[in-house]
Amino acid sequence: MSSKDYILGLKKIVHEELExxxxxxxxxxxxxxxxxxxxxxxxxxxxxxxxxNTPSIIHEVDLKxxxxxxxxxxxxxxxxEEKLFANNEVLTRDFKSKIISKLIDISDDxxxxxxxxxxxxxxxxxxxxxxxxxxxxxxxxxxxxxxxGITDDTILNxxxxxxxxxxxxxxxxxxxxxxxLKSIFEKNYSSIIAGHPEIKDEIGNNIHSxxxxxxxxxxxxxxxxxxxxxxxxxxxxxxxxxxxxxxFKRDILLEQNxxxxxxxxxxxxSDESIxxxxxxIGNPPYIGHKSVDKDYRKKLKDYYYDVYSDKAxxxxxxxxxxxxxxxxxxxxxxxxxxxxxxxPSAVGLRSFIKKYYYINRIIDFxxxxxxxxxxxxxxxxxxxxxxxxNNRIIINRFKNDSLSRKMVLDFSYDFDEYYVGQNELxxxxxxxxxxxxxxxxxxxxxQGLYSLDLICECNQGIITGYDKAFIVDMDIIEKNNxxxxxxxxxxxxxxxxxxxxINNKRYILYTDLIEEPDNYRNAxxxxxxxxxxxxxxxxxxxxxxxxxxxxxGRDLSIFNKxxxxxxxxxxxxxxxxxxxxxxxxxxxxxxxxKDNYNDEISIEYLxxxxxxxxxxxxxxxVGKKLNENMYEYYPNKLMSxxxxxxxxxxxxxxxxxxxxxxYNILQQLDDFRGxxxxxxxxxxxxxxxxxxxxxxxxxxxxxxxxxxxEIRTIEKAFxxxx
Numbered sequence: 001m002s003s004k005d006y007i008l009g010l011k012k013i014v015h016e017e018l019e020x021x022x023x024x025x026x027x028x029x030x031x032x033x034x035x036x037x038x039x040x041x042x043x044x045x046x047x048x049x050x051x052x053n054t055p056s057i058i059h060e061v062d063l064k065x066x067x068x069x070x071x072x073x074x075x076x077x078x079x080x081e082e083k084l085f086a087n088n089e090v091l092t093r094d095f096k097s098k099i100i101s102k103l104i105d106i107s108d109d110x111x112x113x114x115x116x117x118x119x120x121x122x123x124x125x126x127x128x129x130x131x132x133x134x135x136x137x138x139x140x141x142x143x144x145x146x147x148x149g150i151t152d153d154t155i156l157n158x159x160x161x162x163x164x165x166x167x168x169x170x171x172x173x174x175x176x177x178x179x180x181l182k183s184i185f186e187k188n189y190s191s192i193i194a195g196h197p198e199i200k201d202e203i204g205n206n207i208h209s210x211x212x213x214x215x216x217x218x219x220x221x222x223x224x225x226x227x228x229x230x231x232x233x234x235x236x237x238x239x240x241x242x243x244x245x246x247x248f249k250r251d252i253l254l255e256q257n258x259x260x261x262x263x264x265x266x267x268x269x270s271d272e273s274i275x276x277x278x279x280x281i282g283n284p285p286y287i288g289h290k291s292v293d294k295d296y297r298k299k300l301k302d303y304y305y306d307v308y309s310d311k312a313x314x315x316x317x318x319x320x321x322x323x324x325x326x327x328x329x330x331x332x333x334x335x336x337x338x339x340x341x342x343x344p345s346a347v348g349l350r351s352f353i354k355k356y357y358y359i360n361r362i363i364d365f366x367x368x369x370x371x372x373x374x375x376x377x378x379x380x381x382x383x384x385x386x387x388x389x390n391n392r393i394i395i396n397r398f399k400n401d402s403l404s405r406k407m408v409l410d411f412s413y414d415f416d417e418y419y420v421g422q423n424e425l426x427x428x429x430x431x432x433x434x435x436x437x438x439x440x441x442x443x444x445x446x447q448g449l450y451s452l453d454l455i456c457e458c459n460q461g462i463i464t465g466y467d468k469a470f471i472v473d474m475d476i477i478e479k480n481n482x483x484x485x486x487x488x489x490x491x492x493x494x495x496x497x498x499x500x501x502i503n504n505k506r507y508i509l510y511t512d513l514i515e516e517p518d519n520y521r522n523a524x525x526x527x528x529x530x531x532x533x534x535x536x537x538x539x540x541x542x543x544x545x546x547x548x549x550x551x552x553g554r555d556l557s558i559f560n561k562x563x564x565x566x567x568x569x570x571x572x573x574x575x576x577x578x579x580x581x582x583x584x585x586x587x588x589x590x591x592x593x594k595d596n597y598n599d600e601i602s603i604e605y606l607x608x609x610x611x612x613x614x615x616x617x618x619x620x621x622v623g624k625k626l627n628e629n630m631y632e633y634y635p636n637k638l639m640s641x642x643x644x645x646x647x648x649x650x651x652x653x654x655x656x657x658x659x660x661x662x663y664n665i666l667q668q669l670d671d672f673r674g675x676x677x678x679x680x681x682x683x684x685x686x687x688x689x690x691x692x693x694x695x696x697x698x699x700x701x702x703x704x705x706x707x708x709x710e711i712r713t714i715e716k717a718f719x720x721x722x
Contacts, residue, residue: 342624
């Protein structure tokens, strides 16, 4: 039976059992799953013991024998977990017997490779993982990171290498480290003993015990994560040894190092190096500020003041904690969200890493989502606890889309490699691009006369609080005779396209204009069925809004002057000018020129620059990449960029108007002809549009004095997107 087969078998009977009990809340479902997995863990321990000691009766194993064996040998060790997870109504005797019947056929090798974390991952959906903030690192990523941190030479020099995963979760990194260590010890046993004769008696023929006792350490805030990791590591060796892994439930972020020393080396002397580690490795949890308890957040801010601010992620704290845990010259290997590279909330973290670590390598997956079902684009950060201000960092940036198929990191094929000086990392954000791209970015940036923040105002679109109540179409308007004064054209993210005019089919009931509800009875009547839902909104509960008002309606004047709409998330620059009155949703941002700069820069010139190839390159060099083709056009980053004003701006303004006219013609023909457009008509209009866009790109290339090579660099980067 393969590991895949027994996991599928377990998954089938578990789902069948869980479907018998309806559980509305996710916590209830997860608790049931954990109880089931706890029983699987205790059963596999007993099966391994029975197989090792009385193999002749293995196929006679039943629930009674499992419970008897567990109570005699393992209950004391896992009595804490027993109290937490064992008493659950879902674990009927019949269900337990079904589980045992699936486990007794597992081979010896499969027991050694048994991972409760892997089974747990199979039992919960991607939606549930996202809700719980749980991200599981793929095996091929774990294997590569472990190989970076643990080499043959490392163990030959120091067989007592101390490794810790400060948030061990399902134990994947500790399991990977165990397998790597065991392989190195077995392959180099004679050389290790020759170089360190003092360990011969301790290691003997039991490499497993040596590794568990000396090399591996893990912590997690969650009892069940600790249990999963302990079981998976225990099953690697002989149960007769009765050696418990150094894996403990602790909130390592708020524990003092001396407490950790007490846990793992109670009998050790007070040498200052105790409690320090040679390698900190793992995937620290991603928990945004909105998901953190207020009191806990305050404690983190007090201790991690230099890396953790109001909107920071909890994962940032682990970089500082790792520094405290590491020996001098110790190594850090984390896989984490790449967002810290440019996030405004990560200024402190970037400064801390640059100041206190020697950054060896950053592996940037550059938008490739390697975590199943979770929209996080990661980086692997490899650092040494040492100063590295003049260091040259190896940057490996992902360039292909084949990882999910190959399940292996092929740096000769999948990644570009180049170097960035550690002293070149800026506080405002790290520019992890090639030397040529970096020089081109700064050439563009240095010529900008004005920052966009100086000359423009940027606002987010409207948050209705409940679109179903406020967003209507013509059928609803006519049916309910809704008051026209309240109706404003409504634009969603997907309807905002580069240079395209607004062609709305829906409207927003702008109820913030209501001063006296009796004067708008039809509108009130329309939204009244949603009153209970609307009253539950935070602003209504606080008395800030009337129940019939929008949650955040913005100042209506924002939507009445010439302005640029752009989507919050897009694969390429999608800026369009809106002259007429129209409102937009919260996933659309509004950019307008400040009154005191209207004489210097027009809305058309601004749109031309924002839609140009040069600006697309400029922005994407520092913008947040969400996945393979998607970027976040967040105002904090966008507004920090600069614009240069050239001569003959009136020519560019006319080009923009002409492009928009062409798009409007295409739209009108499509709307009113009632038949498909002749191909030659479409082709002719598109040729004219491309000609004008090409002119604008050439204008800005010339304005910024780009060489032919620099132009080709930009064109090559975006030829498939425009």
